Amino acid sequence: MKKIEGRFNSMHTLFCVPSLDEYSRVSSCSNAKEICNKPEVIHEGTSKVKKSKVRILTLNYETFKMKPEEDTKAMSDRFTIIINRLKSYGKTYSD
Numbered sequence: 001m002k003k004i005e006g007r008f009n010s011m012h013t014l015f016c017v018p019s020l021d022e023y024s025r026v027s028s029c030s031n032a033k034e035i036c037n038k039p040e041v042i043h044e045g046t047s048k049v050k051k052s053k054v055r056i057l058t059l060n061y062e063t064f065k066m067k068p069e070e071d072t073k074a075m076s077d078r079f080t081i082i083i084n085r086l087k088s089y090g091k092t093y094s095d
Contacts, residue, residue: 054089057082061093 060082066075086092 050089054086054091057086057089058091061086 064079064082066072070078083093
């Protein structure tokens with residue numbers, strides 16, 4: 001009975017933490033492990049999704065060009081976003 005009560009308390013706490021949008025995504029989970037893993041899959045994706053995102057970002061990096069209508073600040077900001085996203089996936093380029 002204590003084990004069941006402990007699981008219920010853990011799940012109740014985990015249900016209370018997320019925002020309303022996050023709650024709607026985890027409310028169907030049946031145990032604490034599922035609740036903890038769900039946001040990772042939603043926000044970061046599975047390993048296939050991660051690989052796909054890295055491929056797209058790498059392509060964006062390798063084919064990066066200044067757009068005709070953008071100034072140097074906008075170009076630099078766009079490039080920085082690509083670099084930071086690649087770093088978040090563990091892919092870095094040397095200067």
